[in-house]
Amino acid sequence: MQKTILIVEDEDILREIVKDYLWNEGYEVLESVDGNEALAVFEEHEVHLIILDIMLPELDGWSVCRRIRKSSNVPIIMLTARADEDDTLLGFELGADDYVTKPYSPAILLARVKRLIDSRYSNTSNVSSEDTLISSGIHVHFPSRTVTIEGEMTSLTHTEFEILTYLMQNQGIIITREQLINKIWGYEFAGDDRTINSHIRNLRHKLGHKANLIVTVIRVGYKFEGEA
Template identity: 40%
Template sequence: MTNQFKILVVDDEKNIVDVVKAYLEKESYEVITAMDGEAALSIFNEEDIHLIVLDLMLPKITGEEVCTKIRATSSVPIIMLTAKADENERIEGISMGADDYLTKPFSARELVVRVRALLRRSYRDASPMADILIFNNGDLEVDIKKMIVKKQGKAVSLTTNEFKVLTILLTNPGQVFSRDQLVEKAFGMDYEGFDRTVDTYIKNIRHKIEDNPKEATYITTIYGMGYKFISS
């Protein structure tokens, strides 16, 4: 029996691919592999991928380019692998859209733990929902599995955290969530941010999905209480 999550592992070193694949499959994840950036993008565009383990040093198309191209349309969780141990390299990787970062050589067991934690955070409330949610006759379309958001047919790029907040709201239409509740549901009790960070996420989401962010029709503010999503 397979897990509901499908993971794409991308690395040009076959021994690493084989080990990571074996460990993840032992956890009942479905694993697809690629050994260059071009193949990785092709697979991502054809499959419902829930998380990517992505090496930076890839042939044909670099891991950095793969990450940038995916982030242009999707907030799918990405764990980067690299032989570069320099702090600036790690910061750059996170800045371009990675959600986590492991330096080679790494422990396959640690990678599995990070995969499990990132999937749990990213898809906390998504499993009971339909794969694709459509609002206002197609004005807004959200693919829960691929973490893709489209506004009037055009893909918009949300960060992973923005997508988490949006998912909590749109999967519970009409329900008012306080900042504390959104933090707990989207990120868990161990989240190191603070409740006012949610205001920033809401502001960014509105700029991406609303016709007029100042007169929001999807995410409305309930003063003194929090936010709610209105579907129609």
């Protein structure tokens, strides 16, 4: 099925360039020039990924991301003209899956789009011989990318899902931050340890009373300590 990508960007020339790259790769493209319009388009269409500029008229990208995350785990790539690490951290804390700083190569952006689309919507993503992964009351169903905790559904972003399943698949093994970066993003990472920490913090919050299953190994990384 053809995937639909929503570009939220008020710079006409940049939006047209990105749209042409996406069209040439076979994606359907929707466009918005401000935050309020983006939310309306998102509500009216099935969207598989959002490319979201931060500095927008009417409603900024952070606010758009926050509102979308209340009801959807659609992959979000945030764009910014600022290289401030605090901006990056805030974007990830709000649930963004990736972050690109302007100016950027449209080809690089396209590569990141493809990676998120392929890993998010491929039924074989993260699946070895089983479709499900169960540990300590956490049940992961890979084909639908759903997670339940003792029977209750919890909504994870693409990145949170990838981190949780990677840790669970390596239960009891220490996973370094570098390993997480290479697994989840697969390219030179623009953030720092605080970015990883932010995703882990969000994930723990959503795991509720199961949060302590993700253990921090100081100055190294994390491990999942559960029982089958």
